[in-house]
Amino acid sequence: MTAGQHADSGALVADLQAAIGDARRVSTSESVLRTHGEPLMADMPPAPPDVVVFARSRDDVVAVLALAREHGAPVVAFGAGSGLEGESLAPRGGISLDLTGLDRIEIRPADLQATVGAGVTRKALDRATGEHGLWFPVDPGADATLGGMAATNASGTTTVRYGSMRQNVLGLEVVLADGRVVRTGSRTVKTSAGYELGQLFVGSEGTLGIITEVTLRLYGIPEHVVAVRAPFPDIEAACRCAAALVATGVSVIRCELVDASTIEMVNAYRGTRLPADVHLFLEFGGSREGVEGDVAATRDLAAEFGCTDLQASSAWAERQELWAARHDALYATQHANLGKAMFGTDTCVPVSELPGAVAYARGLIAAAGLEASIVGHVGDGNYHALIAVDPRDEDEVARAHAVRGQIVRDALARGGTCSGEHGIGMGKMGYLEIEHGDLIPLMRGIKELLDPAGILNPGKIFD
Amino acid sequence: MTAGQHADSGALVADLQAAIGDARRVSTSESVLRTHGEPLMADMPPAPPDVVVFARSRDDVVAVLALAREHGAPVVAFGAGSGLEGESLAPRGGISLDLTGLDRIEIRPADLQATVGAGVTRKALDRATGEHGLWFPVDPGADATLGGMAATNASGTTTVRYGSMRQNVLGLEVVLADGRVVRTGSRTVKTSAGYELGQLFVGSEGTLGIITEVTLRLYGIPEHVVAVRAPFPDIEAACRCAAALVATGVSVIRCELVDASTIEMVNAYRGTRLPADVHLFLEFGGSREGVEGDVAATRDLAAEFGCTDLQASSAWAERQELWAARHDALYATQHANLGKAMFGTDTCVPVSELPGAVAYARGLIAAAGLEASIVGHVGDGNYHALIAVDPRDEDEVARAHAVRGQIVRDALARGGTCSGEHGIGMGKMGYLEIEHGDLIPLMRGIKELLDPAGILNPGKIFD
Known part of the structure; x- marks a missing residue:
């Protein structure tokens, strides 16, 4: 599928421009569409939206969702575009809702908390917290936005001590598909007040609602x-x-x-x-x-x-x-494999299974005649095989796909998961079926409850 | 409402006895009904079930739910009965499903994990993990079951370091109202594979499914x-x-x-x-x-x-x-107030608000002519005012209720929550409306999705 596929994107764009009231923030420029539909990994095709809206407020988000409902247009939340599984691509066109303009930062040092707009980046938050001797430790590598990190349950090298986003999001402001604005959690580090709906939005990859604000735990910078x-x-x-x-x-x-x-x-x-x-x-x-x-x-x-x-x-x-x-x-792996693209895996296993899982992956990769680097967040049992693949070599691409599938099946057999931290997006929907086939009917039910028209990031997590 | 209220409990009991195949595990004895319907706090009346089933397996749970659906009978999961908000009471009669027979413990020391039946108690787990130099730190005080602790998102004195149940449950086995058995999470410390439905069951107080098995993080006993x-x-x-x-x-x-x-x-x-x-x-x-x-x-x-x-x-x-x-x-507070019952609060506020919140509570209590002890998990901002009340003194009871309501409203105004750790149950439904009125329609929608007939612990969290 390509840009412009949505039934009548011209009328949609006109309505968006009228609603946002600033033509520069409603873009159909080729370069803007391209950067909002460009995959990070070589294993999926570009998928640009029909239009990009640069939101500056929650009200903008509410207005965009109203028009999306009216036009039946998909809405894909966009932050830094650093999701590795195509989370922010627009395979069905529609609106890419760029949230980087939601950049408010409020630090509450005495409470070890920050409340930030969804578009605040990790490094911007780091600068703001550093003044208070505090930091937000979740570090996926990329300078992702906090909204995107919450939406994908990001984690990384510090998870062994501080957990993933799931353990560090205290509260969310979310705009639902029907335009309602809800707030989950509170400004406390714990609560047992009813169902914890915040945890449903964390990791939902923009399919259940648009996260506009995140309240986070902070920590003292170690002395x-x-x-x-x-x-x-x-x-x-x-x-x-x-x-x-x-x-x-x-x-x-x-x-x-x-x-x-x-x-x-x-x-x-x-x-x-x-x-x-x-x-x-x-x-x-x-x-x-x-x-x-x-x-x-x-x-x-x-x-x-x-x-x-x-x-x-x-x-x-x-x-x-x-x-x-x-x-x-x-970089070293890329340098050793110039001209090749990196196909990554993201399996996570119980730590006792890690030696076996990594040895098995190494064996598969060698048997398939592939080159790969293996790095791991070993304290968590999460490891990445970065397989170097010549994208023009169909046979090599097929072998890399096959090895990836075998690595996932092996991880599941060891009590593991197909995704330790990168999410499902478009890249791992088949693996999710294998891992949580029993839960997918419930996930679908929740999706239908929250987004009956299916306008929120369609074509992600499950079909 | 009282025991025996269910339309035709005689037929239900006969069917349960036939399904369980062991008459001793399907009880209508007065003392058994009483102990399964006895509130811990003096602020709610006894609410016994019509029948108690002592499950020994997941299959028992599946069988009980099938008969509950057929008879339209409520099913209330029961562990240690130590919930402070009436979570395990049966205000609408029906079946109290005692899960203490689900007592299997599997420790995987190399992975710092345990998988336990829902009926395993905290102290039993402590004995089993101790042999390996490990412990499960979540400590609500009572010797609760791990299933109950998961269902109520228990926490306590160690939460400042180790988090609540929410941060320590890696996976669940849950029997849904329609009899399906699902498994959430995995045996890894992190996963980003689709919606995290496990966190929906944690803290749902038995209203969305019956938790039969819990996979937990363990930690090394500090040297x-x-x-x-x-x-x-x-x-x-x-x-x-x-x-x-x-x-x-x-x-x-x-x-x-x-x-x-x-x-x-x-x-x-x-x-x-x-x-x-x-x-x-x-x-x-x-x-x-x-x-x-x-x-x-x-x-x-x-x-x-x-x-x-x-x-x-x-x-x-x-x-x-x-x-x-x-x-x-x-004990000291009780001793100083012999003959009185304890009315507890469970508010939690941002730590910077704690001095003000506690001072405000002290002032209210004094102005109402009441005696109270205040203790707090201060690292978390969670504190309990234990108000000593003469249950026969209607005016004193009314004043205690009023003070409690004011303490909750004050906590909410400070960005806090009505429940840091005890849950909503029957005791705080009104407060939940105030705190999360915007979310209650979603909570109801999820409840209807998972339990359309409303057989799972009716009359809890919301009406």
Whole structure:
């Protein structure tokens, strides 16, 4: 499907311009449509909307939804466009509702909370919280918007300590498909007041309502931070050490795995001479006394798993250098596979299953004659195989798709999930059927309850 | 309404006995009906079911729901009966479905997880996890069942560090009203696979489905634990110190407030001579080095807020003694008010609002001529006013109800919630209307979707 497919987009655009009252904020320019319909990964085609509306307020959102209902036009919420599964693409055309203009930030330092417009980006929030010695730790890598992060339940390297968006969203303001504005949760860190509908919108990828405002937990920036690089004799030892470490309750903030072949690619890319071993990259944070104690305990623990060369530093520059191999893993893999596109996986398994799951994935990838980098949020059991694929080589593309499917089936057999953090979007609808076939009728029922006309982000999560 | 009200409970009982195949597990004995319909608090009347079924398996639950549909009989899930808002009472008669026979415990220590039957109690789980050096920290006080704790989103003293049930339930097995069995989540610590329906059942108080199995996060038992008692010059200083402490990211596991008048009642009850000041009771856990560092940092911090006599100990007996005033606060309040019943509140506010909220509550209570104890999970902003009421004194009861309503309205005005942890049940339906009137139509829609005949715990959360 392509742009302009919606029955009478001309009339829709005219009505939107009248309602928004500012023609510059209702765009049908080719470049704007293209940037709002461009997939991040090479495994799905472009899917531009018919029109992009740049909202500046909740009232704009209410007005757009009224016209979408009237015209029967799809509405796709758009933030940074950094969703990896096509969450913000418009495969059925319609309106891309750009929320980056909802950029209000309110910090309540005494409550360790922020209330932000859906369009506020992670880095903008970071600047605002930093002034108060606070931070919002959920870090998916991209400079995503908080609305998008809530809508996709984003997570990342710090989830082992701070959880995903699901654990950090205290309240939402949501505009429903019928135009009603509702508020979930409260400004408290806990509540047991009726059904927790906020958690229904978190991770719903814009299919149940448009999130316009998010209330978030904040945390004190740790007084003292230590970064650690630890090579291990094999992947099993590294994963077991990580699980043991998490079990001790030490103050680990990040706990990342990079496999040996990826370290080799990093060495080639950066001209470094790291031992070509599987590595854990760790970060600890808290009071100086607490962190130093925890790092000492970690050094002893890692030695039990065969790590004899643990490097640790609290100095900022040295921390960056210690972690450089983790930061550069994706670039190094791309560099080692120039001209290729990256096909990612996002499975998550119980941590005890991680060594087996990663070994199985490595075996599949090798047997299929593919190159891949494997990195993992190992404290959570979430790992990504980044398979380098020549997009013009149909056979290679088919093999990569097949390997991805096998990795997902293997993860499900281990009690895992097809998506640890990237969501379902357009890319994993088939996998969701396998994983939660029993729940899909309920998901559909809830979708019909909240969006009977099906105008909110159609063609995502399930058909 | 009273027991036996259901249209033809005789036929229902006969059918249940035939389906369960063990007459001893289908009871209409007066004492069994009474214990399954007895309120914990004095502010609601007894509400026994017509019949109690003691389930031993998911299949029993499926069979009971089939007969409930056929007979149009209410089904009320029952665990320990420790819900404070009448969650497990049967105001419309019908079947009390006792799930304590679902007592299977599976610990997966390498994954820091347990999968337990809904009827497993907190203390039984504690014994099972302890063998592996692990614990499940959510602690509502009572020896509740894990199914009941999930159904009511229980929390308590450790929530400041570990969150409520909502943050610790990874997956559920649920029998729906129509008999379908569904599984939410997975055995991973995070997932972004479609709508998170598990969070809809957590806190739904048995109105959307019967939870039969719960998969939980476990944590390593901290290697080193230190208990702290810290008196402060006033409640504002104590609350500000608590908020500052949480913001530092130190390893505080519990952070409890007890007000000065309650300390006086404790002194009278225990014959102790604690300073009649507002107190914080704290507990720290982690590695020895980490905890000792954090306690030192806390001592410095508390001094900034006027605490000059912070007592700390890591020895078990001394820890019990330091915390005795917190543990005995309820008994001491009851002892000081013999013959009276306790009317509790459960409001939660942003931590910065806690000093004002508690002062306001104290003022209301005094103005109404009532006695009350105030204790709080201060790290979370959740506090309980335990008002001592003579249940035979209609005027006193009316004043207590009025004060409770004013405390709730005040909390809502401060961005808080009517229920931090006890749920809505039968006791707070009116408050839920005030707090989330905009969401109640959605809650009703979801209820109708999942339980169109209204057989699951009718008369709870909303009418």
